[in-house]
Amino acid sequence: MTAPSMVPTELLDWWRRGEEQLSMALDRLTEAGFSAPSLLPGWPRAQLLAHVAGNADALVNLLTWARTGVETPMYASAEARDAQIAETAALAPAELRAEVIAATGRLAEAVRTMPEVAWSTQVRTAQGRRVPAAQVPWMRCREAWVHSVDLDAGLLFDDVPENVLAALTDDVFRMWRMRDQEPDVxxxxxDREWGRGPLAVAGPLPAVTAWLTGRSTGQDLKADSALPKLPAWL
Incomplete structure (x- = not known):
């Protein structure tokens, strides 16, 4: 009997398509547009792109850990992460664009060189959770798809595949449950349903995912009463 593959094939496919979507958003930005606000309050596009680049390298660290067995944290510290984002965000637009592309390439190379057995190695996220390396593509997938929308370059949650939207919604509820913060909704x-509670909230999947991830006020949703204030996702 053949053992099941440890390669997270579906997650890798979602990740690759998410990187293509992120690249499309990046290509739409003019140099002047790098200093404009993103859809994340308080995050200019340049800062968000610096985070995207830094996240790619942080996930390379986790794959290096899984491949070599040498503990390699995502970031040396929260302070180091913030300092790196600030430094990268200060680059000229052309340099920042090149750094995002280069960091994405470094992650792609790290994925390409992963031995199958290494995908089962336990690594640690920046929040301290122990996860198999097979979850790293998902960690990047959600960054790529959601931030491609956050860049406000004309891409919407409607442009995200339905199975990725459903997985993002699963992820939101999973994070809430882990922190004992799941709202009573x-x-x-x-035909999909999440959560439990006296308040029912319904709408198209893109609108639901946008609301749950904090990207909309829920204006496109229907509910029995006023929508509650939701806990943060990540």
């Missing part, structure tokens, strides 16, 4: 999108 049941969320319905088509």
């Amino acid at each position: 049941v969320v319905i999108a088509g």
Whole structure:
């Protein structure tokens, strides 16, 4: 009997498509547009792109850990992470664009060189959670797809594949449950349902995911009463 593959094939496919979407958003930005606000309050596009680049390198660290067995944290510290984002965000637009592309390439190379057995190695996220390296593509997938929308370059949650939207919604509820912060709501999108509670909230899956991830006020949703204030996702 053949053992099941440890390679996270579906997650890798979602990740690759997410990087293509992020690249599309980046290509749409003019140099002058780098200093404009993103859709994340308090985050100019340049700062968000610096975070995207730094996140790629941080995930390379986790794959290096999994491949070599040498503990390699995502970031040396929260302070080091913030300092690196500030430094990268201060680059000229052309240099910042090149750094995002280069960091994405470094991550792609780290994925390409991963031995199959290494995908099962336990690594640690920046929040201290122990996860198999097979979850790293998902960690980048959600960054790529969501931040491609956050860049405010004309891409929307409607442009995200339905299975990725559903996985993002799963991720939101999983994070809330881990922190014992799950709100008392049941969320319905088509034939999919998440959560439990006396308040029912329904709408198209892109609108549901945008609300749950903090990217909308829920104006496109229907509910039995006023929508609650949601806990942070990440």
